[in-house]
Amino acid sequence: MTDPTPLGRHDSWEGVRAVVAGFGVSGFAAADNLTHLGASVTALDESADGKEERAELLEVLGASIRLGEGATATLPDDVDVLVTSPGWRPSAPLLAQARARGVPVWGEVELAWRLRDPDHGTPWLCVTGTNGKTTTVQMLDGILRAAGLRSAAVGNVGLPIVEAVMDPTPYDVLAVELSSFQLHYTDSMSAESAAVLNLAEDHLDWYDGLGPDPMTAYAADKGRIYERVQGACVYNVADPATEALVREADVVEGARAVGFTLGMPTIGMLGVVEDLLVDRAFVEERATSAAELCSVSDLSSPAPHNVQNALAAAALARAHGIAPAAVRDGLRAFRPDGHRIAVVATHDGITWVDDSKATNPHAAQSSLQAYDDVVWVAGGLAKGARFDTLVEAVRDRLRGVVLLGRDRDVVAAALSRHAPDVPVIDVGGGETGGEQAPMERVVDAAARLARPGDTVLLAPGCASMDLFASYAARGDAFAAAVRARIG
Incomplete structure (x- = not known):
């Protein structure tokens, strides 16, 4: 058995037998x-869809590729290291077999x-959190580029880090988005600086069985970003759980804790004074x-969570030594990807928003x-999440709610407990509805509930794959239906 642990990019990996679990982009x-x-x-990989061309290329280079049903059931003999794609749960048979064999x-x-180049030591500025990771990393990358640096947004967005x-x-520097899944399988990373944007219930089904409490296991993986x-x-600052993760982290001596807040910042923080980010x-x-x-007003949206994302990106950039002018220029130029608080149309006084x-x-x-005033x-x-805290926080804003999808009853139950007077229209879980998609x-249901001055907001709080190929496909369907209705 060849030990790959001490090997880097300048070493020969000849003799190392590596298995890669999952044949997607990463x-x-x-x-x-x-x-x-x-x-x-x-x-x-259990799926061969769309992977044949890449498989053929690597086979020409000498790799062995096994795609299709049953391909991941058994770990091959004589394996020195298993590299797993992030979505694979630790309980997957292939990973369990690897652990059993050491x-x-x-x-x-x-x-x-x-595999980083030790001659250059490109620093990593890393971001995780339940929400806002991609936006923050893209903001950060824009700031770094505005400063004249060769940067890239990588990881859970953009290029694979490898x-x-x-x-x-x-x-010169990398802006790195990391999911909890990616962090779960990361043990030696030492980011120059790192941010946890927030912590809330998500992906708890993935963590079920990994400890006495899935949320604790999920938070612990997020906290790994602060290690070293x-x-x-x-x-x-508004999410004390993120500061608790900082306190628990084993960092390099001299590393600082830096908070961001929508309020007036105290010493050692970034925040907002009147309408200025400082x-x-x-x-x-x-x-x-x-x-x-x-x-x-320089930001793409004044929504509070968007301002928080900008402050986190600015903090990481400033920690890297970026001048305030480049922070301003990068944030001014930033435009979010689609399906993030995107206005689809305004018609008869009603604004339709795709999030x-x-x-x-x-x-x-x-x-x-x-x-x-929102029709939600x-x-x-x-994904195992609950909606009670959400409904309690926003019930006074709700003009009405339109529910769809497989787990709509989970949302309906929270509404009945905490906002029983809010009108709810249930359009079903995807079963046929006549000729209408x-x-x-x-x-149509939202239009019956909305009044002039209201916002109809697609912010489902749930994944999309019960009815749509992706969250983007869901947003596209919403936008198309809005445009068809208003002409």
């Missing part, structure tokens, strides 16, 4: 680069960290003054709190 990147380094690679199990992030670290032209941080641990953490005179970064990316209750609550469109796959029934 799995292909891992298999490709391990093959390039000289390892003997076997990649496994085979190291790495995620793609762990592999990427080990591809970025193996690029022949080194990056060198510069700044950025946390959300820094009282990374300025010498922070005891008596603050550095102005930008105004709220299909709000796939858990915390994200939906953040979205709902940006509007005063909710439902889908709840589900989202057409949703839009």
Whole structure:
């Protein structure tokens, strides 16, 4: 057996027998680069859909690719390391077999960290949290680019991290989005600075059985991002659980805790003064003054969660030494991806908003709190989450609710407990509704509830895959139904 633990990008991996579990984008990147380094690679995936061309390419290079039903049932003999895709639960048979044999199990992030170029030491600025990760990382990448740095948004968004670290032209810095799944399989990463944006129930079905309490296990994985941080641990003042993770982390001596807040910042924080985002953490005179970064009007949306994302991105950039002017320029230029609080139309005094990316209750609550009078469109796959806290927080804003999807009853139960007077229309879970598609029934129902001045908000609080291919497909269907109705 060959021990791969001490090996890096400048070592020969000849003789290392690596298995890559999952042959999606990150799995292909891992298999490709391990093959390039000289390892003997076997990649496994239960699905062959869309993977045949990549499989053929790697087979030409000498890798063994097994796709299709049953391909992941049994771990091959004589394996030195298993690199798993992040969605695989630890209880998956392949991973359980690896642990039983004492085979190291790495995620793609762990592999990427080990393959960094020691001659350049490109720093990682890392972001996790239940919601806002992608937006924050893209904001951060924009700021870094505005400062003239060669940066990339990588990880759970953009490039696979292995591809970025193996690029022949080194990056100056990487903006790294990390999910709890990715962090679960990461053991040695030492980010320059890292942020946990928030913590709320999500993916608890994935963590079921991994400890006495799935939420505790989920939070612990999020907290792994702070381990061995060198510069700044950025946390959300409004979410004490994020600060608790900082306190529990084993960081490099000299690392600082830096909070961000929508209120007036104290020393060592970033925050908001009137309509300005300001820094009282990374300025010498922070005891008596603050550095102005930008105004709220410079951002793509003044929604509170969007301002929080901007503050977190600014904190990580400032920790890296980025000047306030570049923070301002990067945030001014940023535009979010689709299906994030995107106005579809305004008609007869009613505004229709697509926030299909709000796939858990915390994200939906953040979205709902940006509007005063709302017809809320909710439902889908709840992933084990509950909606009581959300409904209690927003019930006074609700003009009405339209429910769809498999787990709509979970939302309905929370509404009946905490907002029994709010009108609810249930359009079903995808069963036939005459000639109307589900989202057409949703839009017709919402139009019956809405009044001039209201916002009809698609912020489902649930995943989409019961009725739609993705959250993007769900948002597209909503937008199409709105446009069809208003002409």
